[in-house]
Amino acid sequence: MKLLKLSFLLTLIIMGCWGGQLLAQKHTISGYLVDAQNGEKLISAKVYDELTAQGALTNNFGFFSLTLDAGSVQLVAAYAGYQSVKIPFELTQDTVLTLNLDYYAVDEVEIIAENVQRIEERTEMSTVSIPIEQIKRLPALLGEVDVIKAVQLLPGVQSGNEGSTGLYVRGGGPDQNLILLDDVPLYYVSHLGGFFSVFNADALSSVKLVKGGFPARYGGRLSSVLDIRMKEGNLNKFEAEGSISNIASKLSIQGPLVKGKSSFIVSGRRTYLDLFTRPLSKAASGGIGSFGYYFYDLNAKVNYIFSDKDRLYLSGYLGDDNLGVSVAEANGAPGDDNYWEYDVKNRTLWGNKLAALRWNHIWGNRLFSNLTTTFTNYRFHVKNDVLDVFTDNQQITRTEAFLGYQSGIKDLAAKLDFDYYPNPNHDIKFGISGIYHQFTPGLLGFRIAESNQSLIDTTIAAQRQKSVEATAYIENNFRIGDRFSANVGVHGVMYRVNKKDYFSLQPRASARYLLTDRVSLKGSYVQMTQFLHLLTNSTVGLPIDIWVPATDKVPPQQSWQAAFGVASSVFGDQFELSVEGYYKEMDGMIAYKEGTNFFLGVAGADWQELVETSGHGEAYGAEFLLQKKKGKTTGWIGYTLSWNNRQFDNLNAGQPFPYKFDRRHDISVVVTHDLSDKVSISGTWVYGTGNALTLPSGGYGQVIFPNEFSPNGSFGRTFAGFQFGSGIQLYENGRNGFRMESYHRLDLGINFHKETKWGERSWNISIYNAYGRQNPYTYFLGRDRNVFTGEGSGKPVLRRLALFPFIPSVSYSFKIK
Amino acid sequence: MYKFFCLFIVLLGLLSACEKSVELPLPPHDPKIVVNARLSAGDSIEVYVSRSYGPLEDVDSENIQLTDATVEILDNGQSLGQLAYRDTTVQDFWGSGEIILGKYVLRNHLAQADHTYSIKVSHPDYESVTAETTVPKAMKITQAEVAQNAFRKVYGDGYAEYQSLLRITVDDPAAIENFYRINHLQITVRNTFEPSIPDSIFTMDIYVEGVAEEAGDGGYEALESYGKDETFDGTSGTIDFLCYLPTSDLAPNEIFDMEFTELIITSLSANADWYQYIDKVNLQRGSDIDDIGLFPSESVVVYTNVENGYGIFGAATKKTVQIPQ
Structure with missing residues (x-):
C-alpha cells in the first residue's frame, strides 16, 4: 500500500515537468532579490513576467529562477513593504540579475504599485x-x-x-x-x-x-x-x-x-x-x-x-x-x-x-x-x-x-x-x-x-x-x-x-x-x-x-x-x-x-x-x-x-x-x-x-488493614483503623475534568519615534494586562489559614494562583x- | 541614573505582588455510600460503611460514618442476613486520637474460601450500593528457602548492604487470578559456636520488602508487594521475595556459624479486586508530595468494585505455615 502511495506521489511530482517543455527557444532569468539598503535577502518575494503572467518565488536565500520564452520581457519583482520594480528587456540569453528593492527609483527601473503574492494565490495553507x-x-x-x-x-x-x-x-x-x-x-x-x-x-x-x-x-x-x-x-x-x-x-x-x-x-x-x-x-x-x-x-x-x-x-x-x-x-x-x-x-x-x-x-x-x-x-x-x-x-x-x-x-x-x-x-x-x-x-x-x-x-x-x-x-x-x-x-x-x-x-x-x-x-x-x-x-x-x-x-x-x-x-x-x-x-x-x-x-x-x-x-x-x-x-x-x-x-x-x-x-x-x-x-x-x-472532586475514608503495606511508601500498622480527611482522593470528573476560569487580557503600547542626526531612537511604553485581570495560573486545594499568622477558619478551600497583574514597562x- | 534605579525598584515591587491566592466555589459533591471490607477465609465478616465527601467539606470521622445503614450479605446467592452495627472506637490512623468506626459485623458466621459474597448497603439519605467478591484460598506453600546475602547492593549515597531472597514454591489453583504476598517472615536459627559452647536457638523477625525483580545493577528491587500467578496459573510456581537479614552487612563467607532450622511464613492470598484496589491506593499515597500543585504527580484513580458508590469489597486470605529447613 505504501509503495502504491509512493508511486502515485512520484508520478504526480514528476508529472507536468514535460508541460511547457515542448516550446522551442527558452532562456532562464535567475539571481537574487535583496534589500537595496542593506543587502539582506528577501524571502518568498514574487518575481514574474507581466506579459506572460509567469513567475516564481524567491527561496529562503532570496534566490529565484524563471525560465521564459525568448523575446520581450517585463520582469516585475515585488515584496511586501517594498516598492515593486519593473524591468523591461529583451530576453535573448540566460540572464543573471540581482534585483534591489527599495523606495527609490533607479535609472531604468520604473516604480510600480506593490503587487506581492496574495493569500489566495499561494498554494501553501495553514x-x-x-x-x-x-x-x-x-x-x-x-x-x-x-x-x-x-x-x-x-x-x-x-x-x-x-x-x-x-x-x-x-x-x-x-x-x-x-x-x-x-x-x-x-x-x-x-x-x-x-x-x-x-x-x-x-x-x-x-x-x-x-x-x-x-x-x-x-x-x-x-x-x-x-x-x-x-x-x-x-x-x-x-x-x-x-x-x-x-x-x-x-x-x-x-x-x-x-x-x-x-x-x-x-x-x-x-x-x-x-x-x-x-x-x-x-x-x-x-x-x-x-x-x-x-x-x-x-x-x-x-x-x-x-x-x-x-x-x-x-x-x-x-x-x-x-x-x-x-x-x-x-x-x-x-x-x-x-x-x-x-x-x-x-x-x-x-x-x-x-x-x-x-x-x-x-x-x-x-x-x-x-x-x-x-x-x-x-x-x-x-x-x-x-x-x-x-x-x-x-x-x-x-x-x-x-x-x-x-x-x-x-x-x-x-x-x-x-x-x-x-x-x-x-x-x-x-x-x-x-x-x-x-x-x-x-x-x-x-x-x-x-x-x-x-x-x-x-x-x-x-x-x-x-x-x-x-x-x-x-x-x-x-x-x-x-x-x-x-x-x-x-x-x-x-x-x-x-x-x-x-x-x-x-x-x-x-x-x-x-x-x-x-x-x-x-x-x-x-x-x-x-x-x-x-x-x-x-x-x-x-x-x-x-x-x-x-x-x-x-x-x-x-x-x-x-x-x-x-x-x-x-x-x-x-x-x-x-x-x-x-x-x-x-x-x-x-x-x-x-x-x-x-x-x-x-x-x-x-x-x-x-x-x-x-x-x-x-x-x-x-x-x-x-x-x-x-x-x-x-x-x-x-x-x-x-x-x-x-x-x-x-x-x-x-x-x-x-x-x-x-x-x-x-x-x-x-x-x-x-x-x-x-x-x-x-x-x-x-x-x-x-x-x-x-x-x-472529593474523597472518602480508607480502612487500613493489619500488615497491609507496600514497598512504594504506604504505611503498615497492626490494627484496623479508619483514615479520613486525607483519605482517598476521588476523580469523578476524570483526568483534566476541571476547567479553569477563562483567560483574557488586554495589553497596550505606545511608541515614540524620532529621527536623529545619528540615526533613530524610540521609546516604548507598554502595559501588560491593562485591566488587571487575575488570570488563573493554577489551582490547588488548601486550607483557609494564613501560614504566617495562623489566622483563618482552617476549612478546606480551593485556591487560585494568579500571576502578572497590571505591569507597566x-x-x-x-x-x- | 538615580531615577532609573528608583523606577526599577518600584517595578520589582509590582512584580513581587503578582502572586495571589483567591477562593473559589467548586461544584457541590454528591455524596455516595463507601464500603470498605476485606473478607478473609476463616474470619468473621466485617464491613465499614461511610460516605464520600466533597473537596471543600471539612470532615471528621463522626460526620462521615454511617451508623444507621442496612447492610445485607449473600453467600453464593443465599442471604446470610443483615450485619449488625458495632459501635467501636479505635486509634486513628496516626495513633494520636480515637475515632468512631462505622463497622458492621455478621455474627456467628465465618467467610469461606471459594465462596462468592455479595453485599447490598442501603441508607435513607443515599443511593443503595452493591458489590460482589470471591474469597480466595489461602496460599499453599509447598517449599520455601532463603538465599542469604545473595547480592551486595550499593546505594547512591555509598551505603552498601547484602540483599537476600526468600524463594517460595506455591501450588496455584487453576482458572482464577491470585496475588500473593508475604506479610511476615520469621526464621528460626541455630547458632553454632565452639564445640564447647552449647548451640543457641533463636527466632529472627525479617523485613520482607516485596517481590524481587532484577535491577539493572545485577541486584534486586521490590516495586510490587504482591506476586502474580500469571506465569504458572493452575500449576506449581515460584516467587522470589526480597528481604534483608540482620546479617546484611556481612559477606556470605563471613557467615559461618548460623544454620536456619525453620521458616515461619505468614502469607496473604488476595483476589483481583483487593489487589487492584490496594495497588492504586499505594500509588496515590506514595505520590502525594505536593500540596501547592506546581509540580503535581500524575493523578491516580483508585479502583472500586462498588456499584453506585465507592470503596472496596475485596478478599484476601491469610495463613501462617512452618517450613522446616
Whole structure:
C-alpha cells in the first residue's frame, strides 16, 4: 500500500515537468532579490513576467529562477513593504540579475504599485508570516519583545500557561514543534521558566509558522514548523541598534567585512536582575546568603559571497540561563576552639549552543543547492557544593560534598537541499539529510570527602541514548492552468536506535483552486512522524523537561492531518481572510504513568519504565484569520474553535480525556496604528476558554488493614483503623475534568519615534494586562489559614494562583546608521 | 541614573505582588455510600460503611460514618442476613486520637474460601450500593528457602548492604487470578559456636520488602508487594521475595556459624479486586508530595468494585505455615 502511495506521489511530482517543455527557444532569468539598503535577502518575494503572467518565488536565500520564452520581457519583482520594480528587456540569453528593492527609483527601473503574492494565490495553507517590525511594535511583557509570544496570538496556536512561551499548535504538545533558527533545530526555547523566549528580535529577519499542509522538506515533528531566519548583516555599511528595558539590554552590530561581498552581525542580550537581587538578598539575609538569576543570548553570523554562484554562511547562537544561590557563614577563626564554617553554593544552568555552516551553490541557472552542517547542544546542569568545617577539641573536621545533575541532547547534522526550477510551472525541491542524536536523560553525581579522604564518589546514570536519523524528500510545487496549483511530495525517514530500525514514508499534499481572482479553495493532507518525545510532568515549561528518543520500547509519534479552507483578499486587497477547518490524529504519544512525579523517581531512573506509551490524540476545529498588512493600521483578528483529546489505555480508565490545553474558544485581536510618523500605538486582546486541570472532586475514608503495606511508601500498622480527611482522593470528573476560569487580557503600547542626526531612537511604553485581570495560573486545594499568622477558619478551600497583574514597562531603543 | 534605579525598584515591587491566592466555589459533591471490607477465609465478616465527601467539606470521622445503614450479605446467592452495627472506637490512623468506626459485623458466621459474597448497603439519605467478591484460598506453600546475602547492593549515597531472597514454591489453583504476598517472615536459627559452647536457638523477625525483580545493577528491587500467578496459573510456581537479614552487612563467607532450622511464613492470598484496589491506593499515597500543585504527580484513580458508590469489597486470605529447613 505504501509503495502504491509512493508511486502515485512520484508520478504526480514528476508529472507536468514535460508541460511547457515542448516550446522551442527558452532562456532562464535567475539571481537574487535583496534589500537595496542593506543587502539582506528577501524571502518568498514574487518575481514574474507581466506579459506572460509567469513567475516564481524567491527561496529562503532570496534566490529565484524563471525560465521564459525568448523575446520581450517585463520582469516585475515585488515584496511586501517594498516598492515593486519593473524591468523591461529583451530576453535573448540566460540572464543573471540581482534585483534591489527599495523606495527609490533607479535609472531604468520604473516604480510600480506593490503587487506581492496574495493569500489566495499561494498554494501553501495553514501558514502565517509575521513581519519582525510588526512584532517589535507590539506591547511586550516587561518591555521585552518576544517572537514566540507574537506567534501565540495566531489562530490555532495555544499559549499554554500565563506568561509561558510554550506553543501548542492544533492540539499538539510543546515537543511537536520544529523550531528552526537558520535551519538548526532548537530544543528548549525559553528563558526564565518560560516567560521569555531565546529569540532576540533585533537579530532576526523573518518568522514563519506552518501549522499544517507541511511541505515534504519539513519533517521530524507532528504539529508545526516555526522557521526563524537570522539577519545576514548589512553588506553596505555599519549599523548598530540596541535597547534598554526593565530587565534586559540588547545590542546588535552589523556591517560589511568586505563591502558588497561579506558581512557580519553580532547581537547580544543580557538581563540584569542579578545585579539587583544579589546585593538585596545579601542585605536581607544579614550577609549570609545571596541569590541571582540572569540569562543571556548571543547571536552571530558571517557570510561571504565568493561569486554569483557561491555563498557561504556561518552562524551561531549561544544562550544560557544561570541561577545561583549561595549561603555562607563562619564563627571565629580557624584554630579557635569553637570555630565552625559552612559554605553552600548552588548553580543551575540551562541553555543552547548551536552552530551552522551553509554553502549555497548555483548549478546552471535552474538548480540551486544548499549544503548545511549543524551542531546543537542543549544542556541542563545543577551543581551543589557544600563545605562544612567544625572544630572539636582542637581537631578540625572539614567535609566537602558535591551533588550534580545533568541532562541534555546533542545533535550533529548535515543536509543537502536542492531547488530545481525546470519551468515557471514547477518548483521542485529535493534533498537528503542525516542527524546523529545523543541524549542524556539524567546523570546524577554524588561525592563526599572528609578531611581530604573520599568517603563517597558515585554516579547514577539513566542510560545515555544514541540514535541516527536519515531523511530524503522530494516535493513539486506546480501549476496546472491558471487556477490550480499544488504541492505534492513525500518525506522518507530511516531511524535507528538500540539496533532497532524504524522506517517512515510520509506523503504530503496541498492544493489550491482559484474560484475567482480573489477567492480560492485550499486543501491539504499530510502524514508526519516524530522520533523524539518530551518527558514533562507539569504544566510549567520547566527546564527539567527531558528530551528522549523513540526507542525499541517506546515507539515514535505519528500523525495525519487533513485541512480544508477558503482564502481571499477582501476590501480592496487591504485585508487577507482565511477560514480553515482541520482534523488531526496522533499516535504513539507518551505520558507519565499514574502517580509519577519527577522529583520522586525520574532522576537516575529508566524513563522508559515511567511512561505510558501508545497514547492516541485527536484534535479538530476551525480557524478564522482576518489580517491587515497594509496602511497605517495593521494587525489581525484570529478565532479558533477547537476540540483536543487524549486517550491512553492505562490512564483515566482508558477513556478519552481533554488535553490540558484543550480550549473551545480562543480569540486574539492585534492592532498597531501609526498616529503620525513619530507616534504609533498598539494593542492586543486575547481570550481563551480555561485550561483543563485535574482536581480531586472529593474523597472518602480508607480502612487500613493489619500488615497491609507496600514497598512504594504506604504505611503498615497492626490494627484496623479508619483514615479520613486525607483519605482517598476521588476523580469523578476524570483526568483534566476541571476547567479553569477563562483567560483574557488586554495589553497596550505606545511608541515614540524620532529621527536623529545619528540615526533613530524610540521609546516604548507598554502595559501588560491593562485591566488587571487575575488570570488563573493554577489551582490547588488548601486550607483557609494564613501560614504566617495562623489566622483563618482552617476549612478546606480551593485556591487560585494568579500571576502578572497590571505591569507597566518602559524600553528605549536606538539605531545608529 | 538615580531615577532609573528608583523606577526599577518600584517595578520589582509590582512584580513581587503578582502572586495571589483567591477562593473559589467548586461544584457541590454528591455524596455516595463507601464500603470498605476485606473478607478473609476463616474470619468473621466485617464491613465499614461511610460516605464520600466533597473537596471543600471539612470532615471528621463522626460526620462521615454511617451508623444507621442496612447492610445485607449473600453467600453464593443465599442471604446470610443483615450485619449488625458495632459501635467501636479505635486509634486513628496516626495513633494520636480515637475515632468512631462505622463497622458492621455478621455474627456467628465465618467467610469461606471459594465462596462468592455479595453485599447490598442501603441508607435513607443515599443511593443503595452493591458489590460482589470471591474469597480466595489461602496460599499453599509447598517449599520455601532463603538465599542469604545473595547480592551486595550499593546505594547512591555509598551505603552498601547484602540483599537476600526468600524463594517460595506455591501450588496455584487453576482458572482464577491470585496475588500473593508475604506479610511476615520469621526464621528460626541455630547458632553454632565452639564445640564447647552449647548451640543457641533463636527466632529472627525479617523485613520482607516485596517481590524481587532484577535491577539493572545485577541486584534486586521490590516495586510490587504482591506476586502474580500469571506465569504458572493452575500449576506449581515460584516467587522470589526480597528481604534483608540482620546479617546484611556481612559477606556470605563471613557467615559461618548460623544454620536456619525453620521458616515461619505468614502469607496473604488476595483476589483481583483487593489487589487492584490496594495497588492504586499505594500509588496515590506514595505520590502525594505536593500540596501547592506546581509540580503535581500524575493523578491516580483508585479502583472500586462498588456499584453506585465507592470503596472496596475485596478478599484476601491469610495463613501462617512452618517450613522446616
